[in-house]
Amino acid sequence: MTTEDSMDDDVFEALEDNPHLKVGEDTHQLKNTPSPTGYRDYKPPAEVLKLCESDTIEDSNQTVHKTILLGDSGVGKTSLLVKFDTGKFQPGNFSATVGIGFTNKVVTVDNSRVKLQIWDTAGQERFRSVTHAYYRDAHALLLLYDVTNKTSYDNIRAWLGEIREYAQDDVVIMLIGNKSDCGPDRIVRREDGERLAREYNVAFMETSAKSGLNVELAFMAIARELKLRQSGQKDSNKFSVQDYVREETQKTPCPPCST
Numbered sequence: 001m002t003t004e005d006s007m008d009d010d011v012f013e014a015l016e017d018n019p020h021l022k023v024g025e026d027t028h029q030l031k032n033t034p035s036p037t038g039y040r041d042y043k044p045p046a047e048v049l050k051l052c053e054s055d056t057i058e059d060s061n062q063t064v065h066k067t068i069l070l071g072d073s074g075v076g077k078t079s080l081l082v083k084f085d086t087g088k089f090q091p092g093n094f095s096a097t098v099g100i101g102f103t104n105k106v107v108t109v110d111n112s113r114v115k116l117q118i119w120d121t122a123g124q125e126r127f128r129s130v131t132h133a134y135y136r137d138a139h140a141l142l143l144l145y146d147v148t149n150k151t152s153y154d155n156i157r158a159w160l161g162e163i164r165e166y167a168q169d170d171v172v173i174m175l176i177g178n179k180s181d182c183g184p185d186r187i188v189r190r191e192d193g194e195r196l197a198r199e200y201n202v203a204f205m206e207t208s209a210k211s212g213l214n215v216e217l218a219f220m221a222i223a224r225e226l227k228l229r230q231s232g233q234k235d236s237n238k239f240s241v242q243d244y245v246r247e248e249t250q251k252t253p254c255p256p257c258s259t
């Protein structure tokens with residue numbers, strides 16, 4: 001954790017004021033950027049507003065599906081995205097995300113290309129009112145907790161409440177228990193994650209941004225679901241994110257856990 005909590009509530013304006021922070025930059029570049037003004041007055045740059053307005057963005061080639069990473073500060077949202085994007089994991093000092101940004105990734109599902117626009121949000125409470133604005137036109141949400149942090153797990157219910165309030169009813173939701181590599185420090189059992197996911201009827205998996213476990217699978221499962229929906233082939237009898245995740249995770253043996 002950093003001392004971010006003691007900073008002024010005004011960092012989102014950094015996106016406008018700082019020419020080095022461009023929308024669409026890798027979000028880990030948006031961390032720790034102070035700003036002189038209040039974020040309550042923050043107006044996203046025109047480029048961001050345009051992206052938020054369109055329900056489904058069409059670029060010259062194909063549809064771009066908006067996917068947002070959500071969850072408490074420190075659960076590993078940025079790490080998960082960076083691992084998926086670059087294959088790298090940056091261990092060590094944690095610096096909380098300041099601002100919001102996205103990374104475009106193209107994945108292949110059944111021989112066709114699916115474009116994901118993956119938004120990384122700041123998990124800290126003080127940014128919540130700003131990030132709500134981004135839920136509205138999201139097609140998929142990856143909601144993370146940290147298996148070594150019970151509070152981040154307990155807060156999932158509140159996150160799901162916010163999602164119900166601000167996101168579209170048909171948004172695809174994947175609950176993710178991250179840091180599954182932390183065997184001895186694990187507090188939240190896999191079964192607890194599964195139970196919560198069943199209760200809210202959302203897909204679930206555990207990941208590790210450190211080891212890479214299930215990182216690609218998380219995004220692939222989302223991409224597959226979104227592609228099927230877009231093509232009109234979505235038939236709940238034929239494809240379920242959760243069944244797909246279950247089948248794929250059974251192919252990869254789970255590393256030993258302490259609980």
Ligand SMILES: Nc1nc2c(ncn2[C@@H]2O[C@H](COP(=O)(O)OP(=O)(O)OP(=O)(O)O)[C@@H](O)[C@H]2O)c(=O)[nH]1
Pocket residue numbers: 071072073074075076077078079080090091092093094095096097098121122123124178179180181182207208209210211
């Ligand atoms: N062991 C382990 N550490 C992780 C994993 N994922 C992230 N971390 C560490 O957890 C800390 C927080 O990770 P971040 O990716 O910055 O968390 P975040 O959810 O983006 O946090 P905010 O930006 O504040 O919302 C960092 O020190 C990471 O190195 C993981 O899978 N395993």
